[in-house]
Amino acid sequence: MFAKSRNWAAVINKQAALLRGAVFLGLLIVWAAPIPPFREPKPAPSPTVQIGPPQSVQTIDPRVCVHTRLTDEVESWKIQKTLQLVREMGASTIVEFFPWAYIENSQGTYDWNHVDRTLLHAENQGLQVIARLGLVPAWAQGDAERATLNYLPDESFDDFARFVGAFAARYQGRIDHLIIWNEPNLNFEWGERPPEPVAYTRLLGLAYNAAHEANPDVVILGGALASTLAAPGGLQGGWDELDYLQRMYEAGAGAYFDALAVHNYPFTQPPQAEPAPDILNFRRVELIRQIMEDNGDSAKPIYITETGWNDHPRYAYAVRPAQRIQYTLAMYDYSQRYPWLEVICLWQFRLPAPTNSYPDYFTLVSTNFDLKPIYEALQAYARGWQ
Amino acid sequence: MRGAGNKFLGRLAGLVILGAMLVSSLALRSTGTGSPDYTWRRIHEGGTLVVGVDPSIPPFAAFVDEGLAGIDVEVAQALGAEFGVPVRFVLVTYDGMFDALYTGQIDLIIAALRPDTNRAKQVFYTQAYFDAGQVVVGLNDALPQHLDDLSGQRVVVEFASDGDLALRPLAGYLTIISALSVEEAIQIVLDGEVDYALIDAISARLASRTHPQLQVSDTALVNDPYVIAMRRSDWRLYNAIENILNQWKTDGTLEAIIRRWL
Incomplete structure (x- = not known):
């Protein structure tokens, strides 16, 4: 009996040892296991997208335009919804960025899918599209040590021009307005180097010729210069756009654009504020117009392709939300006296994802498609409801 | 008896080691990395705390007669004092602040910054040092x-x-x-x-x-937390700042900084 119970005890001890071993092994596995990768929450299924009957924009002011941000929008229903809201607001034109780097990621091979999709929805809503072209693919950046996404070495100018020509040819009759580069008078936009008005003029000329050869009806928008008071030369991160534009003309740029694209940020100033070379405000566009006229270019129109006030609660260059609405509407009213002004495009309609910072306070519609009061006010103006 | 005691102590030691392994494993999981924190090492080898601030968001940072000043500036200086190192400020705006962080030009962003979950793979965000909601x-x-x-x-x-x-x-x-x-x-x-x-x-x-x-009201009804951001590899720095913020909230240091401005 005693011997039997000792046998049982041995069995139990053996099992306990096995159990301890298993626990140890388990803990060891837990400790040694690789850290699981961060997993994105599974997205909800996207609503089905159907192209409805063609729409048209109802507006009393065809100059109302918005800069959309569909570049990073991957879901078709969001592109469609965005453009539907643009049309319902009464804006007849959008500016949209179509990055060269995304379309011609491999030299000579074009992926037009995103442009096609965006244009399909824009046309369905009855919207005119102004295409902004830029952003350099890796293969065209040349010296990798200096390369940034905006760095285009001289030897790649022809490659960009070929892309512009290909774009103009493919979308002839559908996208006939092309902006050549963005804010080339800023160091950042010129590839983290001092801006070069002569070099930009050469780039503009090559793009102009390629585009017009492909599509005789194309309207090439030159400039898209940033509003800045930085001294000429680029030592302060930019180059005063008034001086830069004059140097463009001196380099012969007048022959290479059909209209001038202007970026205009009034910051805290009301739209009626007096212009001066050392002040950034809405009426600075009059100074730009004067330079065009001084250079014999008064027959060409101006397109303001970026403008708008910000209403972030703490940003030093912002106004209060009510002021933003008041100033924006007053800008459309005041600018009726500019017969040479073709469109006024507000930066920016909606962001694909919130920045959680002041850029969110430039938008008219939230990322979640909530309409802001400024959207409703602009809609009432553009649709003639007020 | 003595043999049984040794056996017991041996088992206890084994359990302690196992427990430590488990805890360290979980701790590393919670911070998301077990890699060396070179920023922490540099700062503590007599380096400098390099902080990105945005001078366009007063009263968190702005240029006044005496130079750069504001809540974010004082929070950064107080962190430097806790670490026993000087603080160097780099002016950033929203457009470039995360690139400056990713490329090592700055160690921290203290710029009236709201957390952005889209950047959670690259960035640690601390608890809020202020709720602007x-x-x-x-x-x-x-x-x-x-x-x-x-x-x-x-x-x-x-x-x-x-x-x-x-x-x-x-x-x-x-x-x-x-x-x-x-x-x-x-x-x-x-x-x-x-x-x-x-x-x-x-x-x-x-x-x-x-x-x-x-x-x-003592608390915000709609939150708008301002946080400090750093590279996700800087987990020791993150833990240290979290501890400091906890301490500051307890001893009133943080509120004293904020009260000087608001």
């Missing part, structure tokens, strides 16, 4: 602490502000009065025309300085 301002002591508590009340907001947008979905449950500015909203409260104002915490704090009779 929407608070209730009124004339009585018992202020609502939740949006639901505003039901049936008359509330003034600044038109088209974040407070206005937060209350619009609740429009059927309370009376919303629109003012064209924060100052006008405050005046409406002072005149007794409404029960409360719902405005951002910074405006509320500034208004209560001018009008001591105004009461401000």
Whole structure:
């Protein structure tokens, strides 16, 4: 009996040892296991997208335009919804960025899918599209040590021009307005180097010729210069756009654009504020117009392709939300006296994802498609409801 | 007996080691990395704490007569003092601040920054050092602490502000009065025309300085946390700053910094 119970005890001890071993092994596995990768929450299924009957924009002011941000929008229903809201607001034109780097990621091979999709929805809503072209693919950046996404070495100018020509040819009759580069008078936009008005003029000329050869009806928008008071030369991160534009003309740029694209940020100033070379405000566009006229270019129109006030609660260059609405509407009213002004495009309609910072306070519609009061006010103006 | 004691101590030691392994494993998981924190090492080998601040967001950072100043500047300097190292400031704006962080040009972003979950793979965000969200301002002591508590009340907001947008979905449950500015909203409260104002915490704090009779809710009804960001590889730095912020919230250091400005 005693011997039997000792046998049982041995069995139990053996099992306990096995159990301890298993626990140890388990803990060891837990400790040694690789850290699981961060997993994105599974997205909800996207609503089905159907192209409805063609729409048209109802507006009393065809100059109302918005800069959309569909570049990073991957879901078709969001592109469609965005453009539907643009049309319902009464804006007849959008500016949209179509990055060269995304379309011609491999030299000579074009992926037009995103442009096609965006244009399909824009046309369905009855919207005119102004295409902004830029952003350099890796293969065209040349010296990798200096390369940034905006760095285009001289030897790649022809490659960009070929892309512009290909774009103009493919979308002839559908996208006939092309902006050549963005804010080339800023160091950042010129590839983290001092801006070069002569070099930009050469780039503009090559793009102009390629585009017009492909599509005789194309309207090439030159400039898209940033509003800045930085001294000429680029030592302060930019180059005063008034001086830069004059140097463009001196380099012969007048022959290479059909209209001038202007970026205009009034910051805290009301739209009626007096212009001066050392002040950034809405009426600075009059100074730009004067330079065009001084250079014999008064027959060409101006397109303001970026403008708008910000209403972030703490940003030093912002106004209060009510002021933003008041100033924006007053800008459309005041600018009726500019017969040479073709469109006024507000930066920016909606962001694909919130920045959680002041850029969110430039938008008219939230990322979640909530309409802001400024959207409703602009809609009432553009649709003639007020 | 002695053999049994050794055996017991041996097992205890084994369990302690196992426990330590498990705890360290979980700790590494919680910070998301077990890689060396080179920033922490550099700072503690007599280096400098390099902080990106945005001077376009007063009173968190701005240029005044004496130079760069504000809540973010003082928080950075106090962190430097805790680490025993000098602080070097780099001016950043939203467009470039994360690139500056990713490329090692700065160690921290302290720039009235809200956390962005889209960057959670690259960035650690600390707990909030300030909540700039929407608070209730009124004339009585018992202020609502939740949006639901505003039901049936008359509330003034600044038109088209974040407070206005937060209350619009609740429009059927309370009376919303629109003012064209924060100052006008405050005046409406002072005149007794409404029960409360719902405005951002910074405006509320500034208004209560001018009008001591105004009461401000202790907590935000709609949060807008300002946090510190750093590279996700800098997990020791993250843990250290979290501990410091906890301590500052307990001993009043943080509130003292904020009170100097708000």
